[in-house]
Amino acid sequence: MRPPKVDSNLYAYHLKSLLKTGFIIKNNKDYSLSPSGLNYVETVSLDKFQIHSQPKITTRILLKNHHNQFLLTKRNKQPLIGMWGFISGKIQDIDNRIIDSAQREIYEKTNLNIKNIDHIGDYYAKILSENEVISNTLSHVFTVQIPKQISAIIPTSESQNWFSYEEMVALSTMPDTLDLIYLSSHSDGKFFAELEYEI
Structure with a gap:
């Protein structure tokens, strides 16, 4: 050897x-x-022995209520701390399927076991600051229509609340938030997009 x-x-x-x-x-x-x-x-790169930055694989969940509002959470860690975005999280080894990851994230944020969710698309997003990549993700996007009686029991706080599209425009949102609403409402089938943002 x-x-x-x-x-x-x-x-x-x-x-x-x-x-x-x-x-x-x-x-x-x-x-x-x-x-x-x-x-x-x-x-690791075997020619230069440097670790390659690889995209995180995540789920993004668009929870929508009967008032046509979306549930957003405020990010509490870097990068992009303090920005509002959809429920999301990294896919973990404990998740048998991608949908399991989405359901787990919904439960962690809302205490609800929701089974009826739709996988509506996927996107790759790169976020740069001063031409340096600060976030690199491949996300599976799910959507859930929440009935009136269920949305009333989802906890809201200073870091989690329901917002209309018009309210989101005035918020400090994650760079992909408004694009995801557009993609989810303007595709006939499952969508795929490659997005890049400079912040």
């Missing part, structure tokens, strides 16, 4: 370091990449 012309002490040092970090595991006399090691080599 030791490459030719590599000093055995140097090799042993690096092997021990990789074992300690958990990137490789020892099975009897053999070594193999651990799940962390496999994940690392999936994201």
Whole structure:
């Protein structure tokens, strides 16, 4: 396993370091990449040994009530802290399907187990600041029409509330928010879009 012309002490040092970090595991006399090691080599450039920034895969959920208002949440972390946007979240390993991720996000924000949701499209969004990428996502977009009796029990607060399109125009919203409303209302089937914003 030791490459030719590599000093055995140097090799042993690096092997021990990789074992300690958990990137490789020892099975009897053999070594193999651990799940962390496999994940690392999936994201690193093998010619320059730099980690590539890869898009986060998320769900975005457009919850709409009987007043034609959308439920928005205020972002409480960077990047884009303080901006309003649709319910969203990263797809996690615990999610068996993409729709499970969307349903989990809805439950986390509203305490509702909603099963009847529609996957209406997907989009890729890149957000830049001073020509530097600060956010890079591939999002699966879902929509839910919330009946009057259900929307009344969804908690609202300073960081979560219902807004009409006209009210959203005056808000500090995530760059993709208004575009998602347009895409969701102007497509015959499932849409796909590539969006880029400079903030």
